[in-house]
Amino acid sequence: MEENQKELPVIARFEVRRRAYLAPDGTILRDLPDFATDQNLVVAMYRGMALARAFDLKAVSLQRTGRLGTYATSLGQEAVAVGIASAMRPEDVLLPSYRDNAALLWRGVTMDDILLFWGGDERGSRWSGPVDDFPFCIPVGSQAPHAAGVAYAFKYRKQARAAVCILGDGATSKGDVWEAMNFAGVCRLPVLFLVNNNQWAISVPLRLQTASQTLAQKAIAAGFPGEQVDGNDVIAVRAAADEAIASARAGEGPRLIEAVTYRLGDHTTADDASRYRSTEEVQQRWKEEPIARLRNYLVSRMNWSKADEEKITTECEQKVTAAIEHYLATSPRLPETMFDHLYARLPSAYAGQRREIEDLNA
Amino acid sequence: MPEVTLVDAINLALARALTDHPDVVVFGEDVGVNGGVFRATAGLQQRFGAQRVFDAPLSEALIGGLCVGMAAQGLKPVGEIQFMGFLYPCIDQLVNHASRLRNRTQGRLSCPMVLRTPHGAGIRAPEHHSEATEAMLAHIPGLRVVVPSAPERAYGLLLAAIRDPDPVVFLEPTRIYRAVKGDVEDTGEGLPLDIAFVIREGHDVTLISWGAMVKDTLEAADEVAAEGIDAEVIDLATLKPYDEQTILDSIAKTGRCVIVHEAARTGGFGAEIAALIAERGLLSLLAPVIRVTGYDTVIPLPRLERQYMPSVARIVAAVRKTCKFS
Numbered sequence: 001m002e003e004n005q006k007e008l009p010v011i012a013r014f015e016v017r018r019r020a021y022l023a024p025d026g027t028i029l030r031d032l033p034d035f036a037t038d039q040n041l042v043v044a045m046y047r048g049m050a051l052a053r054a055f056d057l058k059a060v061s062l063q064r065t066g067r068l069g070t071y072a073t074s075l076g077q078e079a080v081a082v083g084i085a086s087a088m089r090p091e092d093v094l095l096p097s098y099r100d101n102a103a104l105l106w107r108g109v110t111m112d113d114i115l116l117f118w119g120g121d122e123r124g125s126r127w128s129g130p131v132d133d134f135p136f137c138i139p140v141g142s143q144a145p146h147a148a149g150v151a152y153a154f155k156y157r158k159q160a161r162a163a164v165c166i167l168g169d170g171a172t173s174k175g176d177v178w179e180a181m182n183f184a185g186v187c188r189l190p191v192l193f194l195v196n197n198n199q200w201a202i203s204v205p206l207r208l209q210t211a212s213q214t215l216a217q218k219a220i221a222a223g224f225p226g227e228q229v230d231g232n233d234v235i236a237v238r239a240a241a242d243e244a245i246a247s248a249r250a251g252e253g254p255r256l257i258e259a260v261t262y263r264l265g266d267h268t269t270a271d272d273a274s275r276y277r278s279t280e281e282v283q284q285r286w287k288e289e290p291i292a293r294l295r296n297y298l299v300s301r302m303n304w305s306k307a308d309e310e311k312i313t314t315e316c317e318q319k320v321t322a323a324i325e326h327y328l329a330t331s332p333r334l335p336e337t338m339f340d341h342l343y344a345r346l347p348s349a350y351a352g353q354r355r356e357i358e359d360l361n362a
Numbered sequence: 363m364p365e366v367t368l369v370d371a372i373n374l375a376l377a378r379a380l381t382d383h384p385d386v387v388v389f390g391e392d393v394g395v396n397g398g399v400f401r402a403t404a405g406l407q408q409r410f411g412a413q414r415v416f417d418a419p420l421s422e423a424l425i426g427g428l429c430v431g432m433a434a435q436g437l438k439p440v441g442e443i444q445f446m447g448f449l450y451p452c453i454d455q456l457v458n459h460a461s462r463l464r465n466r467t468q469g470r471l472s473c474p475m476v477l478r479t480p481h482g483a484g485i486r487a488p489e490h491h492s493e494a495t496e497a498m499l500a501h502i503p504g505l506r507v508v509v510p511s512a513p514e515r516a517y518g519l520l521l522a523a524i525r526d527p528d529p530v531v532f533l534e535p536t537r538i539y540r541a542v543k544g545d546v547e548d549t550g551e552g553l554p555l556d557i558a559f560v561i562r563e564g565h566d567v568t569l570i571s572w573g574a575m576v577k578d579t580l581e582a583a584d585e586v587a588a589e590g591i592d593a594e595v596i597d598l599a600t601l602k603p604y605d606e607q608t609i610l611d612s613i614a615k616t617g618r619c620v621i622v623h624e625a626a627r628t629g630g631f632g633a634e635i636a637a638l639i640a641e642r643g644l645l646s647l648l649a650p651v652i653r654v655t656g657y658d659t660v661i662p663l664p665r666l667e668r669q670y671m672p673s674v675a676r677i678v679a680a681v682r683k684t685c686k687f688s
Binding site: 180 | 387419429459
């Protein structure tokens with residue numbers, strides 16, 4: 001610092017805190033939040049993560065055998081999605097990115113709907129689960145302004161609901177994400193921006209996305225709190241999400257949570273991560289993955305047995321298998337139905353085009 | 363019946379929508395306290411409160427995306443982009459989200475929003491304030507694109523746009539915001555969004571235009587009338603989806619057609635109309651279709667904008683040419 005600058009008064013100071021409860025081996029780092037001693041809940045969270053992983057594995061093999069389109073797994077990041085989704089109420093609204101299957105599953109979207117979407121059929125996003133939730137957002141970060149709009153509607157109608165927008169680390173480089181955060185701060189909107197910082201935006205590492213020390217601090221410029229959590233510690237994600245969502249519902253404005261995790265898999269089935277990162281790096285990160293960590297916690301603190309774990313593994317595999325059978329038996333869409341939800345009522349100008357495709361397939 | 367300007371008609375329609383529907387919210391840059399740089403939202407924040415009529419930060423992508431999020435929750439957002447040249451950061455929201463939310467969720471969510479923005483040149487404004495890129499918008503499936511040309515239709519079209527269950531981009535012709543007046547009764551009645559308006563009937567030639575150029579096209583029709591040419595003038599009004607039948611019926615009657623728009627020629631919406639006529643009205647034609655348009659240049663700064671835009675003289679010359687063809 002220049003000598004003469006030291007004489008200038010400091011007009012603002014900021015700090016960013018990091019939250020973690022479980023070390024990678026499952027040992028406890030600090031006093032746990034109350035919910036962490038509720039065995040039913042913790043087991044349910046374990047099941048949610050295990051189900052997402054079992055689903056991912058099968059989805060990838062479906063893709064490899066030509067029965068599913070390009071697919072993005074959440075391998076290694078299950079704690080982020082389950083931590084946040086388990087903190088939400090049904091009436092809250094989720095605005096997910098394309099890597100958030102585990103959150104959708106927790107909220108009641110069926111596996112066959114998710115498979116239908118990745119299998120190339122829009123009917124997969126017409127789910128009967130959380131009817132106000134947004135579908136997967138593919139253009140990175142472009143759902144952040146929607147989250148602000150949804151939250152504005154909650155505030156306008158004086159509803160105690162929260163909008164939850166899940167973004168990746170790459171999304172924090174986008175202007176529209178900043179625009180949404182900025183507006184959320186101005187209007188103190190009930191919205192939580194959850195940044196799933198998995199270190200990689202396809203092949204671009206975090207250090208090329210930003211010179212910021214954390215992504216959590218991006219909230220500070222928008223005038224609301226940002227916190228970093230260990231994103232492989234589902235207890236930490238859940239605890240931070242509980243506080244953020246409670247704050248939103250209480251009218252105390254937005255929050256940002258940066259969940260630091262690691263993308264153990266390829267970006268999608270169309271990617272080969274070995275082109276841009278080392279096997280050693282990935283192997284190192286496997287030691288921190290969230291499911292083993294929670295299992296260690298359950299074993300050491302809740303007398304969990306191998307049989308308990310195997311029961312869940314079997315249950316998850318059966319559910320996934322049943323969903324896949326259902327998905328593969330889905331009747332094909334008639335081609336002319338591509339016009340059916342273009343507008344509330346198809347304008348007469350396009351009726352001829354609909355007939356054209358109908359005649360071609362008659 | 364009160365005579366009002368086009369911008370007053372917009373203001374009346376917004377006030378009516380805000381009065382009738384508690385879910386309508388109006389926002390954009392400077393639309394609140396200031397009432398909009400063109401005064402389109404003057405007095406609305408005072409009447410309806412800062413929750414319903416508010417100033418957005420200077421963030422066009424946000425304005426588009428806010429509309430999508432609000433609309434998915436059942437509000438009826440009316441966003442404003444201050445000038446069409448500033449619309450482009452918001453195109454992502456229109457193409458990727460607003461126009462397809464209904465389709466990508468197969469009707470589970472929908473997007474009943476309106477995005478208003480001034481359209482066109484002719485007010486000696488700075489660079490980027492004179493855009494007419496409606497053809498780009500009309501290419502997006504799932505959108506509606508509306509361009510009024512007179513106060514009496516602006517009122518009804520805007521009300522219909524706000525009530526429509528799908529996203530509508532509403533382009534307001536800047537040059538005639540105050541240059542035209544018309545009788546507007548604040549009845550709350552909307553106009554259909556899928557019809558073109560035959561605003562002058564004639565038998566010799568069909569002139570098709572929209573937005574501010576409708577005024578010049580009508581003047582050209584008056585001028586050629588003195589020479590015995592009886593021109594029919596169609597205000598297209600809604601560019602997407604557009605009213606093919608009214609155009610084809612008119613061509614069947616006149617056999618001659620001049621299309622007038624201020625946007626650049628290549629890929630302009632006039633090309634779409636000419637293609638329609640070639641596909642479905644060719645056998646009615648007595649002469650080639652002529653387009654009178656802006657040139658394929660960047661819209662010049664104000665000193666040359668009048669030379670860029672179709673003048674009454676250029677329209678008249680095109681009408682004479684097509685009527686002489688045999």
